Amino acid sequence: MSNQFNPRDVTWLAFNERVLQEAMDENVPLHLRIRFLGIFSNNLDEFFRVRVAGLKRAMDFKDKFITESFYQQPTKILQQINEVVIKQQQNFSKTWKKIQLEMADQKIFIKTAANLTEEQKIFVSAYFDETVESNVIPILLHENSPMPYLRDKSLYLGIAMRKKEFHYESKYAIIEIPSRVVGRFVLLPSQDKNEKNVMLLEDVIAFNLPHIFSYFGYDDFVSHCFKVTKDAEFDLDNDIKTTLAEKIEKGIRSRRKGKPTRFVFDREMDKALLEFLIRKLHLTKKDSIIPGGKIHNFRHFMDFPEVFKTYTKPEERTSFDHPELVNKRVTDVIQKTDILLTFPYHKYTPVIDLLRESAMDPDVKSIQITAYRLASNSKIVNALINAVRNGKEVTVMLELRARFDEESNLEWKQILEQEGVKVLVGIPNKKVHAKLCVIKKRVHNKTIQYGFVSTGNFNEKTAKIYGDHLLMTSDRGIMADINKVFNVLRKPKTDITAALKSCKSLLVCPQFMREKIILHIDREIEEAKAGRKAEMIIKTNSLSDRSLIEKLYEAATAGVIIKLIVRGIYCAVNQKDFKQKIQAISIVDEYLEHARVMYFYNKGNEDIYISSADWMTRNLDYRIEAAAKITQKNLKKEVKDLLEIQLNDNVKARILDKKLRNEYVNAGKTEFRSQIETYHYLKNKIPKE
Structure with missing residues (x-):
């Protein structure tokens, strides 16, 4: 065994x-x-x-x-x-x-x-x-x-x-x-x-x-x-x-x-x-x-000191503005359409701008946000403090148990509370790892909500070197579910399972994300057994959860096409009885691949999620995590295209196999480096003047 x-x-x-x-x-x-x-x-x-x-x-x-x-x-x-x-x-x-x-x-x-x-x-x-x-x-x-x-x-x-x-x-x-x-x-x-x-x-x-x-x-x-x-x-x-x-x-x-x-x-x-x-x-x-x-x-x-004169930073390693947010108020844009930021290709500025706009907007009543690892001189925190000073109700879920950041988060707790921010410190025995923000405003007796869901920490420093996705949205279902998560965090003695069970737009942990993932895999298995197209693409930092690996084995045995992009821990091994061998690669390049993405073909309807959770038992069963479904047609295509770009990498991709040899993918004579190609793909979306 x-x-x-x-x-x-x-x-x-x-x-x-x-x-x-x-x-x-x-x-x-x-x-x-x-x-x-x-x-x-x-x-x-x-x-x-x-x-x-x-x-x-x-x-x-x-x-x-x-x-x-x-x-x-x-x-x-x-x-x-x-x-x-x-x-x-x-x-x-x-x-x-x-x-x-x-x-x-x-x-x-x-x-x-x-x-x-x-x-x-x-x-x-x-x-x-x-x-x-x-x-x-x-x-x-x-x-x-x-x-x-x-x-x-x-x-x-x-x-x-x-x-x-x-x-x-x-x-x-x-x-x-x-x-x-x-x-x-x-x-x-x-x-x-x-x-x-x-x-x-x-x-x-x-x-x-x-x-x-x-x-x-x-x-x-x-x-x-x-x-x-x-x-x-x-x-x-x-x-x-x-x-x-x-x-x-x-x-x-x-x-x-x-x-x-x-x-x-x-x-x-x-x-x-x-x-x-x-x-x-x-x-x-x-x-x-x-x-x-x-x-x-x-x-x-x-x-190391900057003593290397011969190196000039290539254009492909510079961040640029998201084309739909140039010279516009972020608040106005995301109330009309969803925006997907992909770091570090896109600048992190819109995230901070949204919080700054909310801090100054007289109609904004409250901001709720999670924090796991903050930058040392956090502009996020500065914006939240300004919001409090302008009379907003600000709630920060600050995870004190973020490993090796415990001391700095204790210091942030003191700073935030001194400024009047309500600081939540989580639930006993469960770290809060979800990356969520919801902003509420009242206009003409009507409540308007918007915010964001991310795969990475709200940290403008690491956003320069970590590859992550952040969805800015005013989707009512997502905002309603984020509020449910914060209601649980406010009342840590609440029955978490009952409180989170009604979430419909977010997949949440503990328990429910695992259940939904299994449902998605089972659906692909049924399609494969019926002789129809069945496919899934999973991008994660780590894959070690035994029950999900066994579910992948079941899917591979049934003939589901499985493509995995796993940066770190990878415990799965191809078996002799697989009808479809699992294709698994790891990409290590200048940027740290940190995004978690799930794609299921679903009879051509294509379900795509961005998530804070790795496929590890600790994330799925012992943490508060959240995955948001990408529903906007253009963004679904964008995320799928970005996954395909990574799957075609033949410069920085290594094959993940039983022998752990870290052999490079060598497919085709033309070099295809996914981080460079991702830059060009996203940059080409900027309208030409």
């Missing part, structure tokens, strides 16, 4: 390998290759903080875990993970070495303490004195003293110190690299104007070690970086006297004490220091102890 599914965590590693492939691809611009290395590293950090930590906890509850993970033993999966990660880490190191050679061709150099010019040595010493030293706290390590608290996500410099006359006697110390405060990269002066020299903060500190430890009399220093990844999960207690916000705050504090799930170190590290650290951290062979290169916390390289 287990061979009918690919293990979830192993397929996720296959996705991260696709990210690494982008860094390895010499056709990708150099600065983007460095960024992909940063994304790969950040992804892996979160994977160990969440999934590997969960696997280790699950080893104590094997029966439950095996059921949820397609009959895979946690120990077996952990072994597979370690084997794959070590291999990927080797490819990562090779790729970074190659990229540095290409950077050198452009006269861009990563400098260390060993290869500074005299001028640069003076600069680095002065920079350390003026900017860094006040943020550096050296900690001496002793055999008989407990290991000091090490922060997750932080980078540390492990130092072995000796006196030359007593070379065999070492003292050890660690220093946390204060990149949060100072930044990771330092641009150094150069006599050659065409040359760019970048130094990492840990190397600035390493250069100044004799100064830092001068009062100890040591004259021989060896230093190497390491980091510890910790279990990021926390449990919320059941104390009815504390609010959810207080429980989240307590959980964040407890997360800092999480057990280590991975120890990554420079393979050149002093052997005695390495053994000392492993012993002090109570790590064993069961833990992920991974030797790496010199540089760690590579996630910072997503923001």
